[in-house]
Amino acid sequence: MDVDSALRQIEAAGSLEALQSLKVQYLGKNGLLTQQMKTLGSLTPEERRERGRQLNEAKGRLEAALEAREAVLREKALQEQLEKEALDVSLPGYAFPTGGLHLTSQILQELLDIFRRMGHSVVEGPEVESEFFNFDGVNMPEWHPARDMQDTFWLEKPENFTIRGPFAENVNDLGGALLRTHTSPMQVRYMIQHNPPFKIVVPGRVFRYEQTDASHEAMFFQLEGLVVGPDITMADLKGAITELARGLFGPEAKVRFQPTFFPFVEPGAQFAMWWAEREKWLELGGSGMVHPNVFKAVDDYRQKMGLPRAYEGMRGWAFGFGIERLALLRYGIPDIRYFYQQNRLSFLRQFRN
Ligand code: FA5
Numbered sequence: 001m002d003v004d005s006a007l008r009q010i011e012a013a014g015s016l017e018a019l020q021s022l023k024v025q026y027l028g029k030n031g032l033l034t035q036q037m038k039t040l041g042s043l044t045p046e047e048r049r050e051r052g053r054q055l056n057e058a059k060g061r062l063e064a065a066l067e068a069r070e071a072v073l074r075e076k077a078l079q080e081q082l083e084k085e086a087l088d089v090s091l092p093g094y095a096f097p098t099g100g101l102h103l104t105s106q107i108l109q110e111l112l113d114i115f116r117r118m119g120h121s122v123v124e125g126p127e128v129e130s131e132f133f134n135f136d137g138v139n140m141p142e143w144h145p146a147r148d149m150q151d152t153f154w155l156e157k158p159e160n161f162t163i164r165g166p167f168a169e170n171v172n173d174l175g176g177a178l179l180r181t182h183t184s185p186m187q188v189r190y191m192i193q194h195n196p197p198f199k200i201v202v203p204g205r206v207f208r209y210e211q212t213d214a215s216h217e218a219m220f221f222q223l224e225g226l227v228v229g230p231d232i233t234m235a236d237l238k239g240a241i242t243e244l245a246r247g248l249f250g251p252e253a254k255v256r257f258q259p260t261f262f263p264f265v266e267p268g269a270q271f272a273m274w275w276a277e278r279e280k281w282l283e284l285g286g287s288g289m290v291h292p293n294v295f296k297a298v299d300d301y302r303q304k305m306g307l308p309r310a311y312e313g314m315r316g317w318a319f320g321f322g323i324e325r326l327a328l329l330r331y332g333i334p335d336i337r338y339f340y341q342q343n344r345l346s347f348l349r350q351f352r353n
Contacts, residue, residue, distance in 0.1 A: 001032045003058045010065045016073050023066055033059055103351040104221055104339065107323055108203050111223055114247035118240060120199040120225070125186035127205055128155065131175025133185035137301070138264040139293040146263045150181035151209040179207035182320055183224035184264060187290070190226065191298040195310045197229030203323075214335045221323040228290065228316035234267070237287055237317035245273040248330070252276045257287070265318060266291045275329070282329040285321020 006026055013019040026033050037055055040048050101109070112122050140146050155177040186202040202224040212218055227236060238255065245253035254274035262268045265288025272281040295311035303309055324336050331351075338347045 001026075001036060001058075003061065006032075006062060007065050010062070010069050013069055013073070016070065016077065019066065019069055019073060026062055027059065027066075033062065100349075100352040103327055103348060104323055106351065106353055107327055108221065108223070110248070111244070111323070112201065112203065114244055115201045115225065117247075118199070118243055120201045120227075123186065123190060123200050123202055124204055125180075125183070125189055125202060127180055127207070129178055129180035129185050131178060133174070133188050134178060134180050134182070136175065137188035137294070137297045138184045139291050139297070140263045144263060146261075152181050153179040153207050153209045155179065180204075181208055182206050183222045184318070184320060186224060187226050187264070187294065187318060188298055188301075191228070191295075191311060192301050192305075192307075196314050196316075197227075197232075199227045201225050212337060212341070214337070215325065215328065217324065217336050217340065219340065220325075220336070222285075222320050223323060225287075225319045226290070226316060227318075228311070228314050230314060232315045232317055234289060234317065237289070237319070240317070241271050241273075241287065241319065248326075249273060249275055249277075256281060260286065262286050262288060264291050264294050265289055271319070282326070284326060284329075285319060287317065287319035290316035290318055 006022075010019065010022055013022055023031075025031055028034065033055065040052055040055075043051060116122070134152075135141070135144075135147060157177045183202045183204045183206060186200075186204070190198075190200055190202075204222060204224075205219060206222050207219050208216075210216055210218060225240065227240070238257065241255050241257075242253070245255050253276065256272045256274070257269040258272075260268050260270045265286070268286060268288035270283065270286050272283045274280075275282055295314060295316075299309040299311050324339055327333060327339075328336055338344055
């Protein structure tokens with residue numbers, strides 16, 4: 001074995017793998033040097049001492065050379081890795097597009113916060129509704145001309161159509177299936193399932209089969225309010241709407257009620273809010289005292305289900321208004337169709353929260 005040639009090979013090893021195989025080649029279990037060590041036994045004691053010393057010295061030099069080369073190669077590998085992974089922190093970052101809440105969701109959250117502060121619970125109902133809850137239950141029987149005020153998307157009713165909610169499947173005569181035209185059916189659903197007194201608000205999507213224009217959509221959101229108890233009066237309704245106006249437009253806000261007709265309230269009133277900044281009235285929606293026929297429809301239904309009648313002698317107020325209409329007026333948006341139809345990001349981004 002030529003020690004000098006081995007040392008040169010070690011010195012020239014270009015990688016840790018190459019170095020490892022040299023180590024095996026010379027010092028491994030069957031390496032060249034190891035084999036020579038094994039021949040020592042056949043020598044005379046004298047020769048053995050001399051030869052053993054030589055081999056040990058060679059082994060020491062090889063080991064030292066391997067170690068030194070390994071240190072150099074490791075350092076080189078580290079440098080290469082550092083260079084490869086180098087990060088230029090002065091480069092500009094990537095802009096990640098972020099999502100945001102739709103304007104409608106933002107306003108709904110604001111409204112729900114105002115009503116939660118007044119002690120209302122927030123409840124939701126189904127968008128596919130039965131004729132009974134959408135119309136008959138809120139005092140709009142089939143022959144009632146007021147049904148024409150809300151053009152309806154009727155749905156083909158499948159064979160085994162059952163309407164969502166407890167008890168509902170036990171009642172056969174719920175009429176046709178439709179997309180709810182307002183959130184008022186939740187008044188009936190909630191009262192069937194809960195005893196008074198209570199305060200609720202119902203946010204939700206509603207649908208009307210109508211020609212769209214700058215202020216009419218076929219799909220929009222309403223917020224419904226309902227408060228029932230033994231001595232609720234119109235003054236409570238005024239108080240709640242005033243709180244709502246102040247929550248939206250500040251402590252100076254005023255409200256205005258004008259008599260109007262909705263089948264499910266008596267008396268009925270449309271309400272508007274005074275927007276001081278712009279000095280104008282915003283017509284928002286309808287309201288009134290719950291019509292006795294609505295309480296009666298609820299109690300009749302409860303009785304059919306074997307539940308006690310709970311609404312005789314009760315009084316309540318209700319309101320309902322359009323969320324997009326509020327936004328149109330508040331932000332001076334010229335066309336309600338910007339909200340959903342064209343999904344205009346340039347429009348929606350103006351309201352990014
Ligand atoms: C109702 O839907 C009644 N359920 C409201 C109500 C509830 C009255 C409880 C009394 C007591 P109306 O059809 O007027 O009423 O609609 C209420 C509001 O929804 C309107 O004032 C308006 O803000 C909004 N709205 C109605 N139609 C559209 C439409 N096509 N596009 C956008 N918003 C609409």
